[in-house]
Amino acid sequence: MLDAKIPNGPIEKKWSEYQATCALVNAANRKKMTVIVIGSGLAGGGAAAALGELGYHVKLFCFHDSTRRAHSVAAQGGVNAAKNYQNDGDNVYRMFYDAIKGGDYRSREANVYRMAELSVRLIDTCVAQGVPFAREYGGSLGNRSFGGVQVERTFYAQGQTGQQLLMGTNSAIARQVKAGRIERFSRHEMLDLVVKNGRAIGVIVRDAITGEIERHAAHAIVLGTGGYAKIYYLSTMAMGCNATAAWKAHKRGAFLANPSFVQVHPTSLPALGKHQSKLTLMSESLRNDGRIWVPARSGDDRSPEKIPDSERDYYLERKYPAFGNLTPRDIAARAAKEQIDAGHGVGPMRNAVFLDFRDAIAQHGRETIQSRYGNLFGMYQKITGIDAYVTPMLIAPSPHFTMGGLWVDYELMTTLEGLYACGECNFADHGSNRLGANSLLQACVDGYFILPSTIGNFLSSRIKEPLSPTDGPEFDQAESKTREDIQKLLSIKGSQPVDYFHRTLGATLWDCCGISRSRESLNRGIEQIRELREQFWNDVNITGGAHEPNSELEKATRVMDFLELGELMCIDALHREESCGAHFREEYQTKEGESLRNDEGFGYVSAWQHRAEGEPILHKEPLSFEAVNVMTRNYK
Amino acid sequence: MELNLRIWRQDGPDTPGQLVNYHLNNADPGMSFLEMLDAVNEQLINNGQRVIEFDHDCREGICGSCGMVINGRPHGPAQGSSTCQLHMRSFQNGDQITIEPFRASAFPIIRDLKVDRSAFDRIIDSGGYISTNIAAAPEANSILISKDEASHAFDAAACIGCGACVASCKNASAALFTSAKVTHLVNLPQGKVERSTRVVQMVNQMDTEGFGACSFTEACEAVCPQQISVSHIAQMNWEYNRAKLGM
Ligand SMILES: Cc1cc2nc3c(=O)[nH]c(=O)nc-3n(C[C@H](O)[C@H](O)[C@H](O)COP(=O)(O)OP(=O)(O)OC[C@H]3O[C@@H](n4cnc5c(N)ncnc54)[C@H](O)[C@@H]3O)c2cc1C
Numbered sequence: 001m002l003d004a005k006i007p008n009g010p011i012e013k014k015w016s017e018y019q020a021t022c023a024l025v026n027a028a029n030r031k032k033m034t035v036i037v038i039g040s041g042l043a044g045g046g047a048a049a050a051l052g053e054l055g056y057h058v059k060l061f062c063f064h065d066s067t068r069r070a071h072s073v074a075a076q077g078g079v080n081a082a083k084n085y086q087n088d089g090d091n092v093y094r095m096f097y098d099a100i101k102g103g104d105y106r107s108r109e110a111n112v113y114r115m116a117e118l119s120v121r122l123i124d125t126c127v128a129q130g131v132p133f134a135r136e137y138g139g140s141l142g143n144r145s146f147g148g149v150q151v152e153r154t155f156y157a158q159g160q161t162g163q164q165l166l167m168g169t170n171s172a173i174a175r176q177v178k179a180g181r182i183e184r185f186s187r188h189e190m191l192d193l194v195v196k197n198g199r200a201i202g203v204i205v206r207d208a209i210t211g212e213i214e215r216h217a218a219h220a221i222v223l224g225t226g227g228y229a230k231i232y233y234l235s236t237m238a239m240g241c242n243a244t245a246a247w248k249a250h251k252r253g254a255f256l257a258n259p260s261f262v263q264v265h266p267t268s269l270p271a272l273g274k275h276q277s278k279l280t281l282m283s284e285s286l287r288n289d290g291r292i293w294v295p296a297r298s299g300d301d302r303s304p305e306k307i308p309d310s311e312r313d314y315y316l317e318r319k320y321p322a323f324g325n326l327t328p329r330d331i332a333a334r335a336a337k338e339q340i341d342a343g344h345g346v347g348p349m350r351n352a353v354f355l356d357f358r359d360a361i362a363q364h365g366r367e368t369i370q371s372r373y374g375n376l377f378g379m380y381q382k383i384t385g386i387d388a389y390v391t392p393m394l395i396a397p398s399p400h401f402t403m404g405g406l407w408v409d410y411e412l413m414t415t416l417e418g419l420y421a422c423g424e425c426n427f428a429d430h431g432s433n434r435l436g437a438n439s440l441l442q443a444c445v446d447g448y449f450i451l452p453s454t455i456g457n458f459l460s461s462r463i464k465e466p467l468s469p470t471d472g473p474e475f476d477q478a479e480s481k482t483r484e485d486i487q488k489l490l491s492i493k494g495s496q497p498v499d500y501f502h503r504t505l506g507a508t509l510w511d512c513c514g515i516s517r518s519r520e521s522l523n524r525g526i527e528q529i530r531e532l533r534e535q536f537w538n539d540v541n542i543t544g545g546a547h548e549p550n551s552e553l554e555k556a557t558r559v560m561d562f563l564e565l566g567e568l569m570c571i572d573a574l575h576r577e578e579s580c581g582a583h584f585r586e587e588y589q590t591k592e593g594e595s596l597r598n599d600e601g602f603g604y605v606s607a608w609q610h611r612a613e614g615e616p617i618l619h620k621e622p623l624s625f626e627a628v629n630v631m632t633r634n635y636k
Numbered sequence: 637m638e639l640n641l642r643i644w645r646q647d648g649p650d651t652p653g654q655l656v657n658y659h660l661n662n663a664d665p666g667m668s669f670l671e672m673l674d675a676v677n678e679q680l681i682n683n684g685q686r687v688i689e690f691d692h693d694c695r696e697g698i699c700g701s702c703g704m705v706i707n708g709r710p711h712g713p714a715q716g717s718s719t720c721q722l723h724m725r726s727f728q729n730g731d732q733i734t735i736e737p738f739r740a741s742a743f744p745i746i747r748d749l750k751v752d753r754s755a756f757d758r759i760i761d762s763g764g765y766i767s768t769n770i771a772a773a774p775e776a777n778s779i780l781i782s783k784d785e786a787s788h789a790f791d792a793a794a795c796i797g798c799g800a801c802v803a804s805c806k807n808a809s810a811a812l813f814t815s816a817k818v819t820h821l822v823n824l825p826q827g828k829v830e831r832s833t834r835v836v837q838m839v840n841q842m843d844t845e846g847f848g849a850c851s852f853t854e855a856c857e858a859v860c861p862q863q864i865s866v867s868h869i870a871q872m873n874w875e876y877n878r879a880k881l882g883m
Binding site for chain 2: 046049050053064065066067068069071073074083085121123124125126127128129130132133134135136137138139140141157158160162163164167170171172174175177178184186209238239240272273275276277278280281382383384385448449452493497499541542543544548549550551552
């Protein structure tokens with residue numbers, strides 16, 4: 001039975017009571033304890049800095065060349081906090097409520113409430129670190145609004161909020177490096193987890209320069225390794241984002257929750273050629289003034305200005321008159337895919353829809369539009385060479401954020417004792433759909449505030465235990481498995497590069513387990529992925545060796561895990577016979593084509609246990625709602 | 637489009653390197669520069685050869701991982717753009733393009749176009765931060781910061797730490813990078829407390845790492861993908877002198 005360890009008592013007191021009663025480790029003992037943190041994004045980096053500050057000995061690993069480059073750096077829009085600086089009626093409860101509803105009632109109340117509660121202190125911490133958030137003329141902090149809410153609670157630093165927050169975290173890391181409490185290992189990738197009697201005791205990492213395989217032991221291990229939406233190959237995520245750390249933990253016993261919940265962003269740039277390596281996000285704010293349409297006749301390839309209004313289909317305005325172009329992300333993305341699949345797609349690859357500013361420019365003038373979105377139009381032109389003041393933008397949906405991840409309890413501990421997961425690599429706070437600007441928040445509060453308290457509760461009873469020796473049989477076994485995998489990959493010398501497998505897997509998943517899924521597509525997906533995996537192990541071609549810098553080998557060790565995770569995503573999506581948030585199952589929709597949730601049948605978190613042979617085992621964490629009334633979303 | 641590429645190949649820090657010719661006949665003007673290199677690498681893999689190593693990640697111009705010297709200019713011909721945001725339509729069919737790593741003795745070559753920029757991290761470690769405890773921050777609006785101050789700090793904080801400034805400088809100076817951090821923090825009230833120790837430690841570390849002196853030719857600003865201004869260097873120098881004079 002999964003025990004989420006949710007404290008008793010009213011929701012607004014749970015966290016403070018937990019903190020008042022959890023066990024502590026005294027300062028003299030903290031320095032004797034080693035914690036490994038994998039990942040230097042806002043979640044892992046924040047955790048490392050906070051643990052270092054408390055006096056633990058921290059070993060911080062990342063595969064980037066610097067802790068400053070984690071994928072968190074790319075977030076543009078902002079970070080939410082219930083500060084109510086605008087006096088527009090915001091408070092912790094309202095923020096909690098928005099996030100629970102936004103997640104379509106598939107997240108855990110106690111965690112979401114705590115995230116909203118801690119948001120307030122987060123902004124204080126970031127400002128103290130020197131994060132240059134936007135300011136009002138009077139010197140106080142500025143806010144803007146984001147999708148799914150009616151108040152202004154988003155703090156931002158121009159279009160580079162993630163970068164600025166990460167520089168703050170990196171400052172905190174640097175301070176602890178100087179103090180000798182954090183040992184930093186850049187260009188080191190965790191390739192396996194070492195487990196002894198159900199407890200995580202260490203990691204196997206590869207030094208990306210020398211190829212050396214290293215063993216590291218710790219009293220506790222924290223994964224802050226980010227999301228896995230790069231499994232689709234074309235996504236808004238950085239090229240290096242991967243699932244290896246979480247997947248290896250899963251194979252060693254940590255349950256993986258809701259793996260099929262993937263958020264697709266409706267407005268990214270479409271793939272423009274077959275060499276495309278990633279898709280760039282265009283801010284959702286463009287939908288405030290841009291109108292989305294496709295040619296009414298499928299296959300119409302006239303240039304957009306030659307298509308008269310009567311032959312255009314403004315499909316969002318037609319289908320969702322109340323919200324029009326501002327329907328939530330999942331709905332806008334699905335509607336675009338429907339049009340593209342029905343042959344109405346536009347652009348050189350017929351994989352996009354138009355986002356048209358013609359009417360907004362006619363109404364407000366070019367200057368106003370320029371002042372609102374000039375930088376985005378500039379970015380669009382840089383990438384596509386097209387002037388969107390004259391020709392409508394081409395946009396398309398693309399995988400963006402994973403709500404699924406390692407199952408964790410209220411303490412952020414996985415089902416493996418001593419193994420924690422924070423930030424995007426856990427499943428906890430966003431349900432089946434994430435609200436904009438909530439994931440930077442989750443990553444930060446998990447790392448800075450929650451983990452440093454909850455880990456003490458575990459470590460306090462292990463003060464007398466020495467570090468596990470790294471020459472034990474569990475370390476031997478994990479290290480030789482890693483070496484074997486690498487040797488095998490390098491020895492195949494087949495005919496296809498790693499990218500071929502990654503692209504093919506991505507296309508299969510997009511098709512079978514993307515914006516919408518059906519029993520038929522998911523079964524097909526499972527079959528295709530199994531075949532592809534077999535082909536990979538027979539036909540992949542990796543040049544270069546094991547004991548040198550080898551980016552092809554790095555890719556291969558990641559794609560090898562993606563090829564297993566992809567199948568579990570399909571299995572998870574197949575078992576969930578309902579539509580909720582980002583998970584739209586075609587068989588479960590209303591007559592009008594809207595999601596049909598099934599709270600009685602599926603009001604739980606699906607947590608999968610790995611088995612070496614045969615199908616994974618499903619465990620359920622039932623979700624109960626005490627502080628909110630469960631309702632149906634409606635955007636008509 | 638067809639391209640003739642001359643790409644720096646070097647096995648490791650201690651082995652000699654050289655420019656090697658490659659031909660790509662199916663580049664597409666819409667490709668990014670890194671996607672073009674992906675295509676070259678695919679050719680190499682198909683021929684059983686080891687790929688060209690280069691650093692990259694977000695491919696959105698913000699992580700600061702990528703960067704190479706393209707036809708003599710860090711990040712190539714486009715103004716205010718990192719290599720990942722440079723597209724092949726900036727080149728002509730049949731062009732010859734020379735691609736080299738960022739060169740500076742403080743950035744040892746790892747392999748091919750990959751260099752070790754960890755010296756930048758050590759400059760920050762030496763004191764490039766505000767010493768504040770995570771859980772003990774005062775209410776954010778108790779520190780009022782004017783819009784101008786905030787945006788001045790932001791302009792400096794926008795540095796992505798790619799190292800193009802060093803690669804463009806005839807002295808391989810890290811002054812633009814270091815000064816961006818210094819002025820980001822000193823322009824905020826909460827960063828003023830440590831202003832003297834911070835600037836002295838960072839400048840000393842910059843020298844220890846083997847970066848050269850700044851002679852203010854402004855090449856760094858010209859190639860900076862974030863268009864960080866050299867005026868930050870002037871402010872850093874002022875801060876340094878101020879600290880040394882005990883003002
Ligand atoms: C384009 C884009 C825009 C976004 N904008 C917003 C926004 O405006 N607001 C918002 O709230 N959210 C936004 N998000 C989402 C948000 O950025 C992420 O959810 C969040 O930053 C994740 O942080 P993290 O610390 O969990 O992981 P990451 O920042 O991804 O960090 C992962 C770390 O783990 C390391 N790592 C991974 N695997 C290994 C391994 N095996 N071994 C060693 N190290 C490893 C990496 O090196 C890295 O340091 C956006 C996402 C994208 C893609």
